[in-house]
Amino acid sequence: xxxxxxxxxxxxxxxxxxxxxxxxxxxxxxxxxxxxxxxxxxxxxxxxxxxxxxxxxxxxxxxxxxxxxxxxxxxxxxxxxxxxxxxxxxxxxxxxxxxxxxxxxxxxxxxxxxxxxxxxxxxxxxxxxxxxxxxxxxxxxxxxxxxxxxxxxxxxxxxxxxxxxxxxxxxxxxxxxxxxxxxxxxxxxxxxxxxxxxxxxxxxxxxxxxxxxxxxxxxxxxxxxxxxxxxxxxxxxxxxxxxxxxxxxxxxxxxxxxxxxxxxxxxxxxxxxxxxxxxxxxxxxxxxxxxxxxxxxxxxxxxxx
Amino acid sequence: xxxxxxxxxxxxxxxxxxxxxxxxxxxxxxxxxxxxxxxxxxxxxxxxxxxxxxxxxxxxxxxxxxxxxxxxxxxxxxxxxxxxxxxxxxxxxxxxxxxxxxxxxxxxxxxxxxxxxxxxxxxxxxxxxxxxxxxxxxxxxxxxxxxxxxxxxxxxxxxxxxxxxxxxxxxxxxxxxxxxxxxxxxxxxxxxxxxxxx
Numbered sequence: 186x187x188x189x190x191x192x193x194x195x196x197x198x199x200x201x202x203x204x205x206x207x208x209x210x211x212x213x214x215x216x217x218x219x220x221x222x223x224x225x226x227x228x229x230x231x232x233x234x235x236x237x238x239x240x241x242x243x244x245x246x247x248x249x250x251x252x253x254x255x256x257x258x259x260x261x262x263x264x265x266x267x268x269x270x271x272x273x274x275x276x277x278x279x280x281x282x283x284x285x286x287x288x289x290x291x292x293x294x295x296x297x298x299x300x301x302x303x304x305x306x307x308x309x310x311x312x313x314x315x316x317x318x319x320x321x322x323x324x325x326x327x328x329x330x331x332x333x334x335x336x337x338x339x340x341x342x343x344x345x346x347x348x349x350x351x352x353x354x355x356x357x358x359x360x361x362x363x364x365x366x367x368x369x370x371x372x373x374x375x376x377x378x379x380x381x382x383x384x385x386x387x388x389x390x391x392x393x394x395x396x397x398x399x400x401x402x403x404x405x406x407x408x409x410x411x412x413x414x415x416x417x418x419x420x421x422x423x424x425x426x427x428x429x430x431x432x433x434x435x436x437x438x439x440x441x442x443x444x445x446x447x448x449x450x451x452x453x454x455x456x457x458x459x460x461x462x463x464x465x466x467x468x469x470x471x472x473x474x475x476x477x478x479x480x481x482x483x484x485x486x487x488x489x490x
Numbered sequence: 491x492x493x494x495x496x497x498x499x500x501x502x503x504x505x506x507x508x509x510x511x512x513x514x515x516x517x518x519x520x521x522x523x524x525x526x527x528x529x530x531x532x533x534x535x536x537x538x539x540x541x542x543x544x545x546x547x548x549x550x551x552x553x554x555x556x557x558x559x560x561x562x563x564x565x566x567x568x569x570x571x572x573x574x575x576x577x578x579x580x581x582x583x584x585x586x587x588x589x590x591x592x593x594x595x596x597x598x599x600x601x602x603x604x605x606x607x608x609x610x611x612x613x614x615x616x617x618x619x620x621x622x623x624x625x626x627x628x629x630x631x632x633x634x635x636x637x638x639x640x641x642x643x644x645x646x647x648x649x650x651x652x653x654x655x656x657x658x659x660x661x662x663x664x665x666x667x668x669x670x671x672x673x674x675x676x677x678x679x680x681x682x683x684x685x686x687x688x
Contacts, residue, residue: 194613194660198527198629201610206522208536209514212543216510219547335576360537386534388577 211362281307282314290379294318297384299357305371305378313359313367317387319352328353328392336392336407336458336486343481346396346403354391354408357382398474401466405482410450410457431479436460438475440467447475451486458486491516495559503550514543517560520631521567527614527626528571538574542566564633564641568623575619613660621656628653 281304282290294300299317322328325348329338332353342348359367359382370378391408425440429447436449447462460483462475495516501509521542525535545566546553553562614622627633627641635646635653642649 194664195629195657197610197664198613198625201527201630203523203526204532206519206526206532206536206539208518208522208540208543209511211536212514212518212540213507213511215540215544216547217507219544220507360533385531388574390577 215361281312287316291316291318293379294381295384296320297355297387299355299382299384299387301359301363301367301380301382303367303371303378305375311368313364315357317355317357319354319393320384321350321352323350324348325351328394332389332392335389335409337483338392338407339481339485342396343478346398346478349395349397349402351392351394353389354393354406355384355387355389357387396478401464401471401474403474403478404463405478406461407482408459408461410452410459429476431476432483436479438472443467445471445475447479449479449483451483458483492558492560499550499553499559502547503553510547513559517563518543520560521563524564524567524626524631525571527611527630528619528622529574530611534574538567538570541570558640561637561640564627564631564637568641572619572623575622613663616663617656617659621652624649624653625656625660 282302286302290300290302294316296318297320299315301313301315303311303313325342328351329340332338333340359380363380363382367378367380370376391406393407394405396403396405427438428435429438430436431447431449432451434449434451436447438445438447440446444463444465445467446464447460449460449462451458451460460479462479464471464475466474495513498509498513498516502513518539521539522535525538526532529535529538542563546563553559614625617625623642624638627638633641635649638644638649639646
């Protein structure tokens with residue numbers, strides 16, 4: 186005979202089997218490394234961050250078709266740096282995986298999955314590149330319901346733009362064990378090593394939208410501010426740069442490689458959002474469209490943040 | 491136990507790795523059994539709990555004597571889990587069946603470690619991160635409302651009300667699941683009879 190408790194969900198959950206888990210050895214190994222060599226441990230952390238940058242860049246570059254990362258130092262009216270961009274980055278080097286190679290590696294990842302690629306050859310900094318295959322959706326409502334709140338997306342597509350497609354920008358952080366495993370295999374075989382991280386281990390760090398207006402294409406990338414503190418680019422390629430004020434905060438406009446782009450950040454640190462808008466329309470009308478699109482998209486973020 | 495934990499923390503502050511190791515051994519199962527139902531798979535649970543201890547080690551000097559060590563550990567673990575769930579939730583909403591597909595496609599180890607849909611853990615599906623955390627803390631960890639209040643920063647009264655609402659919701663879900671299982675068994679019996687008659 187079962188009593189009332191045994192038939193309850195509390196009993197069912199309390200008696201559910203827990204898998205065998207143990208982190209003691211890996212914790213002690215990690216703190217041991219920290220104790221022995223705090224500088225080296227910092228380097229390991231930096232190494233983990235190093236692959237993250239190509240991950241985001243690849244994701245945006247490939248996913249949006251023509252989005253481009255660029256910039257300068259940008260300060261607001263009271264002298265605070267709201268966006269820092271330098272022309273070179275001595276800490277982060279470009280991905281050793283060529284565009285041609287990506288043609289193949291991209292095909293290994295199903296939508297939502299991340300493929301990690303490690304080329305042992307000519308890779309002294311041991312950079313692991315990654316690409317997350319985005320889950321592209323054609324309905325704005327679906328995107329809004331899934332990630333709209335995190336990135337302050339308005340309930341409806343800003344008029345007069347029409348929604349073409351969009352996706353959540355995601356990244357997956359591999360465990361230290363997985364990184365060690367990849368390096369070990371690379372060193373042992375001298376071959377390129379690939380690993381797939383399932384979608385459910387990914388975190389959403391941004392959203393990308395492709396819009397259309399009067400036959401001109403507009404691409405928007407919105408990233409959590411913490412992932413966009415610093416961007417790097419070649420300043421020489423910016424032939425025309427101007428500061429613009431949107432919703433009381435400065436951003437900048439630039440024309441580069443046949444695109445007109447607008448960069449803007451609504452604040453600093455956790456909770457802030459970074460916007461990057463791009464269009465093939467180089468005219469004054471294109472510039473005004475970028476500004477009005479940003480105003481519509483960032484209105485919720487500015488009000489909330 | 492709490493007193494022992496405090497001693498280990500003090501010794502670890504003074505540089506004793508042995509004391510830190512003892513503290514990890516004594517507390518890790520509590521944290522893992524919180525993180526696993528929260529995150530739904532072994533790898534994420536282990537990653538988060540490892541991160542908890544690394545943060546503790548890095549901030550041993552910030553431990554306050556009047557604070558419970560266990561509550562301190564839970565608080566860090568709770569925040570890391572919530573943070574992970576928050577970042578993950580958008581993606582999961584985008585493709586609701588992703589977890590099942592990922593589990594099917596994953597290798598043997600991952601498959602074995604993934605929560606089975608028919609398992610008791612499936613009761614937690616459909617709860618938001620806050621509700622899930624509340625249930626895990628109350629039912630699996632056996633924490634009091636006062637303990638949970640210290641960890642989450644919410645009032646005891648609000649927590650009690652919330653828990654009652656979740657109780658009702660889950661009991662209803664369990665009743666429905668039981669009914670569905672009974673119906674399914676009846677159906678299977680019917681199929682078996684039909685097969686035999688052929």
